[in-house]
Amino acid sequence: MENLYDVVIIGSGPAGLSAALYAGRAKLKTLLIEKERTGGQIVTTDEVANYPGSIRNATGPSLIARMVEQVEEFGAERISDTITEVELEGKIKVLKGEKGEYKAKTVIVATGAKPRQLNCPGEKEFIGKWVSYCATCDADFFTDFDVYVIGGGDSAVEEAIYLTKFARKVTIIHRRDQLRAAKSIQEKAFKNEKIDFIWNSEVKEIKGDGIVESMVIRNRITGEETEIHANEEDGTFGIFVFIGYMPQTDLFKGILDMDERGYLITDEDMRTNIEGVFAAGDCRK
Secondary structure, three states, X not given: OOOEEEEEEEOOOHHHHHHHHHHHHOOOOEEEEEOOOOOHHHHHOOOOOOOOOOOOOOOHHHHHHHHHHHHHHOOOEEEEOOEEEEEOOOOOEEEEEOOOEEEEEEEEEXXXXXXXXXXXXXXXXXXXXXXXXXXXXXXHHHOOOEEEEEOOOHHHXXXXXXXXXXXXXXXXXXOOOOOOOOHHHHHHHHHOOOEEEEOXXXXXXXXXXXXXXXXXXXXXXXOOEEEEEOOOOOOOOEEEXXXXXXXXXXXXXXXXXXXXOOOEOOOOOOEOOOOOEEEOHHHEO
């Protein structure tokens, strides 16, 4: 059968690349389909210090480049296409893309998740340049600097508490007048002397020359706008955005089981509710 693969993997972040190199090494006819760019979220990271075996000064792109080299060495094919329709029932799965149609005995969904962004001027320009979406990934870079955490849910407050181990001061900016995090988490934050709060406010703009130097926040009650500038000695400060993630699973709604937020549900072996279809990485609950 034309274009029939043993395994087709949708998504080429670390989960998809890992699946591809294992499938290729097992001598399975493997195809890796990437919608936009290879690497997923990690390619936006200037330095990767917490990946096992990463070399000094490793960057997100350099780590992904090594993964891609492994995948190609083991014979997996890679193409760029956007899958727009899937037929996953039956022994042969059909994936229809903008550039072609692909058939597979097994499909691995590794489409990932994207941090929900502020969508304010300056945000995209400073991603990886003192705007971050992962405290455990990047906290060490902000040692002895001021840090601002945007959000008020469990993740935002937990990450703010974590950041106090590194930052000089952590300020939580929340669009409401009280946190949404669990009470037990709130209590820890309120007791932490390194955490301050700015209520009823949202970020309107992030400014700087190469790195973050200031940001404009707006009070949602009064409409007043205030520009927060970096400490003169530091020259910059950190902004961590924790207003939720969006799993990239819309394509599978009504087909694969997912939770209320859209994360795919699997068993411990990554199997979805359809035989021969698996899920891995950040798109999985």
